[in-house]
Amino acid sequence: MSGKPADEAEGVIEDNEYVNAPVRPEDKAPPDRRLLFSSPSLPLLAVCWILLLLIMGLRIYFSSVISEQNVKLMKENQQLMKENQQLKTENQELMKENQELSTEGKNTELKNEIQELKTENQELKENFTKQITDLEDNWEKFNVSRAHWTIDSYCPADKMRKCSACQKGWYQIQKSCFVFYDRETPSELKTWEEARENCRGRGADLVVVHDEEEKNVIDGNVTNIPVSKGYWMGLRVEGGTWKWIDGTDLMNASWIGPPAEGHCAVSLPTRTWTSVKCDEKRTRICSQKALSV
Structure with a gap:
């Protein structure tokens, strides 16, 4: 038992000497390099380098692929642009052809219309020619009938057939013949235009008075053959002026009142003339040139 403590004391002394002993050169040698490579951070660093190299490789690869694409x-785009230009050219040609076809179609329509117009014109000519022929035939018949009527009017068909300068029932005043329609039944009363047409149907016209002598003769007959509303004469207002139907102006403004548009002249039994609306109803005085017999 007494021997063990002595041994333990010796062991403690040896340990203290070892700890307090100076450091020897051989004790300061660097650590083994294999210990460094066996560090825990070495695999992570290697993986990072591998990923970086992989990324760079992929980038180079994809850059090359993208460049090729x-x-x-670009080549395909150039080809498409070329084809597009060709299509534009073809489209312009098609439009030109379409325009030409449209023009040809219009020309055809115009030709058809011209032909139809020619046909209609020919038909109208034929109808017009027929109408002219009919009118000429009717006019010839009318002239023959009128000639007989005129001869009978101026030269009554009796045993002593004797011709006069005026028709029967007409008055000769100088070189003219006059007839005074003194009937005022509704069928005899006419507007100024209707009265003139009635006179023309007898180869005459409404009376025209050129001087004071003719006026006195007309006024005298109107007084002798009076009608209540007076007689139409060939005098009316045109353009604010009194004009006779032969185109001459009224020379003496004192014969009738101031002109009013739409008015015509009427000779009254009082030996005066008055202005009334031309669409009123009156009887009339017709005149024509007397024949030389």
């Missing part, structure tokens, strides 16, 4: 797309 861009070149390909």
Whole structure:
């Protein structure tokens, strides 16, 4: 038992000497390099380098692929542009052809219309020629009938057939013949235009008075053959002026009142003339040139 404590004391002394002993050169040698490579951070660093190299490789690869695709797309785009230009050219040609076809179609329509117009014109000519022929035939018949009527009017068909300068029932005043329609039944009364047409149907016209002598003769007959509303004469207002139907102006303004548009002249039994609306109803005085017998 007494021997063990002595041994333990010796062991403590040896340990203290070892701890307090100076450091020897061989004790300061660097650590083994294999210990460094066996560090825990070494695999992570290697993985990072591998990923970086992989990314750079992929980037180079994809850049190359994209560049090739861009070149390909540019070529395709140029080809499409070329085809597009060709399509534009073809479209312009088609439009030109369509325009030509439209023009040809219009020309055809115009030709058809011209032909139809020619046909209609020919038909109208034929109808017009027929109408002229009919009118000439009717006019010839009318002239023959009128000639007989005129001869009978101026030269009554009796045993002593004797011709006069005026028709029967007409008055000769100088070189003219006059007839005074003194009947005022509704069928005999006419507007100024209707009265003139009635006179023309007898180869005459409404009376025209050129001087004071003719006026006195007309007024005298109107007084001798009076009608309540007076007689139409060939005098009316045109353009604010009194004009006779032969185109001459009224020379003496004192014969009738101031002109009013739409008015015509009427000779009254009082030996005066008055202005009334031309669409009123009156009887009339017709005149024509006397024949030389």
